[in-house]
Amino acid sequence: MKTIDSQQTTHGTEEQSSQALTYVSYLRLEDLLRLQVPKSPGPEHDELLFIVIHQVYELWFKVLLHEFDYLKTHFQNKDNPHIEHTANRILKILKTVVAQIDVLETMTPLEFNAFRGLLGSSSGFQSIQFREIEFLLGHKRSAILRHYPADFPGRDRLEQRFYAPGLWDAFLHYLHQNGYPVPESLLNRDVTQPLEPSEELQRILIDVYRQNPSVQNVCELLLDIDEGLQEWRYRHVKMVERTIGSKPGTGGSTGARYLATTLKPVFPDLWAIRSSL
Numbered sequence: 001m002k003t004i005d006s007q008q009t010t011h012g013t014e015e016q017s018s019q020a021l022t023y024v025s026y027l028r029l030e031d032l033l034r035l036q037v038p039k040s041p042g043p044e045h046d047e048l049l050f051i052v053i054h055q056v057y058e059l060w061f062k063v064l065l066h067e068f069d070y071l072k073t074h075f076q077n078k079d080n081p082h083i084e085h086t087a088n089r090i091l092k093i094l095k096t097v098v099a100q101i102d103v104l105e106t107m108t109p110l111e112f113n114a115f116r117g118l119l120g121s122s123s124g125f126q127s128i129q130f131r132e133i134e135f136l137l138g139h140k141r142s143a144i145l146r147h148y149p150a151d152f153p154g155r156d157r158l159e160q161r162f163y164a165p166g167l168w169d170a171f172l173h174y175l176h177q178n179g180y181p182v183p184e185s186l187l188n189r190d191v192t193q194p195l196e197p198s199e200e201l202q203r204i205l206i207d208v209y210r211q212n213p214s215v216q217n218v219c220e221l222l223l224d225i226d227e228g229l230q231e232w233r234y235r236h237v238k239m240v241e242r243t244i245g246s247k248p249g250t251g252g253s254t255g256a257r258y259l260a261t262t263l264k265p266v267f268p269d270l271w272a273i274r275s276s277l
C-alpha cells in the first residue's frame, strides 16, 4: 500500500525531457496558474483572492502534514534537536497561515455576497487536509468520516489518519522512552478515540516541568502548536462574524455559532498543569 506521502506527491522522475529545467517547468507554473477558475461570470473581482487564499492554505496544510509526520519520527527516535527544529518550523508556518487571514479580511460583506451564492454547499468544512491535521493532533471524531462519501477524493487518506496514532501518542511513547512511568492504559490506548485529560499523566508532566528542562522545552513547543491552532480558529471565527454575521454556513452549520464551539485545546493536559506549577 502506498504511504500517505507518496499519494500526495508526484515525483517527477518519469519526466526525462531533453529541455533544460527552468523556473516555469520545475515549479509546473503553467499547471499551477491554470487552476484558479472563478464561478462568477464577469468574474467578480474578489473571487480570485478567495480562490487563491484557499489554494495557498491547502498547500500549507500539505507541508504541515509532511512536517508533523517528520516530527512523529523524531519523537520515535528521541531526537530532541530535530524535535525542536521541526516544531519551530511548524510554528512559523502556523504564524504564516494565521497572518493570511488579514488579507482575506480586506474583503467586505458585500464583496463576498457578490459571489457567495455561487459557492452552493461547498465549505471549508470539507477540507480533508484540515481534518487530517485535526486527527493527527488527536481531535478524532468518527462522525467527521461519515460526512465524506466513500468515493470523496482523499477520504482514504483521512481514514488512514483516523486509525493511525497521532502526535500525542508519539509524545507519550517518547516520555516513556525517557524513563517516565506513563500508564500502560495511555501507551496502549485506542488511538481512534479523542484525547482525554489524564490526572496521572498531569502528575508526570508536573515532574517534567520541575526536573527536566529539555523535555519541558518539548512540552512548551507542543503547547505552542496547540495555541497556534487555537489562534487560527479564533481569527477564522472573527473573519466569519465580520463577513457573514450570524448567517448559517454554506456547509449547513449554524456558522459562527458552530465555529465558536470548536475553540478548544487539543492537548488538555498541557494546559491543566499550569494551575499546579
Ligand code: HEM
Pocket: 053, 054, 057, 058, 104, 112, 122, 123, 124, 125, 126, 127, 130, 236, 239, 240, 243, 244, 248, 249, 250, 251, 252, 253, 254, 255, 256, 258, 259, 262
Ligand atoms: C470569507 C471567508 C470565510 C468565511 C465566511 C468562512 C465561513 C465558514 C463557515 C460559516 C464555516 C462553518 C461550516 C459551514 O457551515 O460552512 C467554516 C468552516 C471552515 N472553514 Fe471557513 N470561511 C472563510 C474562510 C476560510 C478560509 C480562508 C479557510 C482556510 C482553509 C477556511 C477553512 C475552514 C475550515 C477548515 C472549516 C471547518 C472548521 C471546523 O469544522 O472546525 N475558511 N467557514
Ligand SMILES: N[C@@H](CC(=O)c1ccccc1NC=O)C(=O)O
Pocket: 054, 116, 119, 122, 123, 124, 125, 244, 248, 249, 250, 251
Ligand atoms: N462556508 C462559507 C463559504 C466559504 O467560506 C467557503 C466556501 C467554499 C470553499 C471554502 C470556503 N471557506 C471556508 O469555509 C460561508 O458560509 O459563506
